[in-house]
Amino acid sequence: MHVTPAPNSSxxxxxxxISGYGIETRARERDVPALLGQVMFLVGVAIxxxxxxxxxxxxxxxxxxxxLSFAGFGMxxxxxxxxxxxxxxxxxxGWLFATSLVIGLGLGPWLSYAVANEPHAVTQAAAATGxxxxxxxxxxxxxSKDLARWMRPLSIIVFGAVLVSFVLVLFxxxxxxxxxxxxxxLSALLIAVDFNYLRKHGTEADAVWxxxxxxxxxxxxxxxxxxxxxxx
Numbered sequence: 389m390h391v392t393p394a395p396n397s398s399x400x401x402x403x404x405x406i407s408g409y410g411i412e413t414r415a416r417e418r419d420v421p422a423l424l425g426q427v428m429f430l431v432g433v434a435i436x437x438x439x440x441x442x443x444x445x446x447x448x449x450x451x452x453x454x455x456l457s458f459a460g461f462g463m464x465x466x467x468x469x470x471x472x473x474x475x476x477x478x479x480x481x482g483w484l485f486a487t488s489l490v491i492g493l494g495l496g497p498w499l500s501y502a503v504a505n506e507p508h509a510v511t512q513a514a515a516a517t518g519x520x521x522x523x524x525x526x527x528x529x530x531x532s533k534d535l536a537r538w539m540r541p542l543s544i545i546v547f548g549a550v551l552v553s554f555v556l557v558l559f560x561x562x563x564x565x566x567x568x569x570x571x572x573x574l575s576a577l578l579i580a581v582d583f584n585y586l587r588k589h590g591t592e593a594d595a596v597w598x599x600x601x602x603x604x605x606x607x608x609x610x611x612x613x614x615x616x617x618x619x620x
Contacts, residue, residue, distance in 0.1 A: 441492020528580030572612030
């Protein structure tokens with residue numbers, strides 16, 4: 389039996405850098421190890437909220453879950469374009485965690501179905517996601533070349549692919565493995581770009597939006613891989 393992850397909530401939209409926020413280098417003195425720890429802590433907590441939401445929402449009706457998936461999509465749009473309040477400070481952190489919870493609620497029924505019917509696909513997708521994130525993050529952090537200019541074009545391409553995926557979900561049955569490969573691959577590249585930016589330009593003011601971008605890329609990669617592995 390085949391399972392399609394979150395019809396499709398298909399892949400969560402990675403919007404965090406389209407607005408160009410934070411591309412300029414800050415002149416402020418930076419503590420890169422501390423910033424890395426802060427960003428990864430926020431990412432870890434966000435993933436925890438997503439896991440909590442998916443557990444709480446495992447028995448939701450599919451229509452309700454779809455609405456919540458679109459709500460999570462909208463919250464990401466807000467955090468991308470609604471100003472600094474949604475990018476810096478305690479409110480921005482709370483918004484990130486709330487967004488993660490809503491996305492998790494929307495994914496709940498489909499992840500529950502996948503775990504019950506194709507647990508091997510979930511395990512494979514989770515393991516591969518971890519390896520990809522570690523590898524791409526390390527590569528981006530280690531590269532001497534400044535990759536900041538790639539944030540916007542990669543994010544726009546992911547946005548376009550996700551819009552196509554949403555259209556397929558609404559007017560066709562299930563997700564498209566080819567689009568999943570595109571979204572997952574570009575999201576992996578965005579992780580490398582984010583870690584590269586963190587090392588070369590990041591300051592404390594960038595912690596929340598960097599964490600949001602990395603979190604959404606991780607979710608994109610996992611859902612893409614789950615869609616691919618469950619389609620075999």
